[in-house]
Amino acid sequence: MVVVDILMLFTFPWRVLSDLGYGGLQLKLIVCRYTAVLFYLSMYTGITFMSLISLERYFKIVCSTSGVSSFLQRVSVAKVLALLTWGVKMFFMLPNAILTNQPMPEVFSCMTLKSDLGRRWHEVSVHFNVGIFWAAFLLMVFCYTSIACHVYHSCKRVQRDSSEARRWSNQP
Numbered sequence: 579m580v581v582v583d584i585l586m587l588f589t590f591p592w593r594v595l596s597d598l599g600y601g602g603l604q605l606k607l608i609v610c611r612y613t614a615v616l617f618y619l620s621m622y623t624g625i626t627f628m629s630l631i632s633l634e635r636y637f638k639i640v641c642s643t644s645g646v647s648s649f650l651q652r653v654s655v656a657k658v659l660a661l662l663t664w665g666v667k668m669f670f671m672l673p674n675a676i677l678t679n680q681p682m683p684e685v686f687s688c689m690t691l692k693s694d695l696g697r698r699w700h701e702v703s704v705h706f707n708v709g710i711f712w713a714a715f716l717l718m719v720f721c722y723t724s725i726a727c728h729v730y731h732s733c734k735r736v737q738r739d740s741s742e743a744r745r746w747s748n749q750p
Contacts, residue, residue, distance in 0.1 A: 579627050586620035589613040603682060610688035611678045619671040622707045626663050629714035636721035640728045670703045 592613040596605045634650045649655060677696025678688070692700060 579624060582620045582624040582627065585616055586624070589617040589620070593617070603686060606686060607682065607691070610691055611675055614688065615671055615675040615678075618674075618707065619667055622671075622710055623663060623667045625711055625714050626667070627660075629717045630659055630663070632718045632721040636724055639725050670706050673699050674703055 592605070592609055595601055596609045601608075637644065637646045637650055674692075674696070677693050677699055678691045679693055679696070680691050683690045689697060689700070
């Protein structure tokens with residue numbers, strides 16, 4: 579998550595300077611080809627990591643007796659999931675930088691810098707990432723709702739058991 583945040587932070591100054599009109603078309607070209615791709619790569623990778631964290635917490639709290647909880651807490655599993663996440667995201671996002679290879683048009687927009695294949699790939703990667711966003715969102719809603727219900731029922735059970743223990747201890 580730290581790498582994701584650092585990469586995303588690295589892209590902000592370039593975008594801000596470009597939006598303020600500094601750097602001319604050359605800076606806009608850099609933003610379109612590289613920093614925008616890096617920003618979205620970082621953003622969607624971070625979203626995926628947050629959903630994996632919520633899933634790990636779900637298994638740790640709600641399904642604590644299952645072997646999945648201890649399996650997910652292994653360092654080797656975390657490394658594999660992180661590498662898999664980065665690999666899949668790079669597979670879908672880096673071609674957006676590579677396929678942005680057209681000469682600078684008179685009327686500037688990032689999409690006009692893309693080849694035909696680049697525009698199609700951009701559409702595929704957008705749909706993929708939006709799908710990942712919604713899947714991660716629904717997974718996090720499920721996980722954290724389940725965790726909240728589990729903690730609530732556990733708290734009620736402890737309060738009930740505590741009141742029964744007081745009742746038994748106050749009898750002569």
